[in-house]
Amino acid sequence: MKELVVVSGKGGTGKTTIAAALAALVSEPVVADCDVDAPNLHLLLDPKVQDTEEFIAANVAVIDPTLCRACGACELNCRFGAIGSDFVVDPIMCEGCGVCEVSCPYNAVQMRERLSGYIYTSKTRFGPMAHALLLAGESNSGKMVARVRELARTLTETTEKELIIVDGPPGIACATIAAITGSSAGLVVTEPTVPAIHDLKRVLSLFQHFTIPVMVVINKADLNLRKSKEIESFCKEKDIPVVGQLPYDPIMYKAVVAGQTIIEYAPNHQLSTNLQNLWEKVEQQLDSISRST
């Protein structure tokens, strides 16, 4: 089983559009949307939900006002500023650690399970899909990403598939770490802009930190050819393969509006040909990675 994680560091570089196009090009993939904070892949893949599970990964403190004597012990010991001056817990700030519960001399604090979101098992026109929705303001997106990946692996086994395509989260913190650790390889979608190059370098060092193979695709490459060259030479120096360059074309947006992948929306367009070539290069990389491990 192979697992390719599409990430970007910076948001809005075309990560989801490209992940969806790969899902359309690969024969019989399993798809996982690990951008649980702001998932978008379902808007292109139109999953039919087969199963929903509640995701509970943490607790939240609740103070019983009839038992509370306002002694202030919980407020003093809470390091997350979650206890308001009126001894009501702010669930947004609460990390669910339970320090207040053990600090309270009057047993007024109770820890309750907290619903962080939902995890879905679905069917799409390309294959099975695991995805999720994190509720607003919730933490634990890392744990949720890990759960979505676990589900995708189970789906791969039960349906005897070989490849998982993961649409990863932006950034480099817990959710991204949870999305890439233990995967076969990462595909970083970048664009030739000063901010995106800054973010690319950080996300590439994250892959290096966890020693995970990685490759790069430059989206909107002709927006700034000089910056695209800069990305190429940086990657060459670091021995990271650049597996494709895609043109800047508003047809991307049109396909999104139509709720389709580029491959379906404009099969004969240059972009679709480029994506096909991209997938061939990615496949070669994945093969050589699996041979060397």
Place this chain on the structure above:
Amino acid sequence: MKIAIASGKGGTGKTSVAVNLALSLRDSVQILDCDADEPNVHTLLPLTQDQIQPVFTMVPEFDETKCTRSKNCSAFCPTHAIFVSDQGITFFPEICIGCGGCILSCPSQAIQEGQRQLGVLHQGMTAPGIEVVYGELDVGEPFVVPVIKAVKDQAKNSEGTVVLVDCPPGVSCPMVESVHGVDYCLLVTEPTPFGLHDLRLAVDTVRQLNIPIGVIVNRAGIGDQQVFTYCASEDIPILLEIPHSREIAELFSEGIPFTQRMPDWQSKFRELFQVIQEGIRK
């Protein structure tokens, strides 16, 4: 006055809006870049002098000689970061959330408060009248929220200062931490189904915090009309539309804020600021 610039979806133009608004106001502005995973403000507005300081989180420090193997700490630890055996104590700092519960639960005062670096804070002027503060999470560290808090702690509270908070994407805890406590929230979106989907999530989140909202539509002209229909039906004002333009995109690619080359836009951003002020007073 504190204004957050947020969005559910990444790459809609938050940073561009924050930077161009700052350049248009030009005086007594402070930008707090809270996207400590991938801070970008300084790539458009380089700091002339950069003061750097580390950001720490609390971690326990164990004194093995005092430890009586009660195992109270490991029983308490919500993330199972501590493992106590007869041979000694094993501690996994990268999963410790720094709650301090282990210190409280130790019967023999064998645990002290130590610290561990999570990232750094940068602070400096970028132009006369514009200060930039940004956090930078160390690569490989999972917990970004303490770095965001360190950035927000630098917010100027003086009456005349306009504090612009550039938020991380998404709607989970880092975004909420960044938006928390501001007077107004600008949500930047693009008129596509992706933009609309994530805008809805962001609106639901910011409404829970009781903060007034205004929307900026970036890349207007691409996509469809649904963002406009949604905002009208939810009674959310659209304060500014920035057209889809190759010229703006090319300037951005070079790291140039577009108002510097298209000065007419500065008055539009100043008008935007007036409308926000009225929105806060309401």
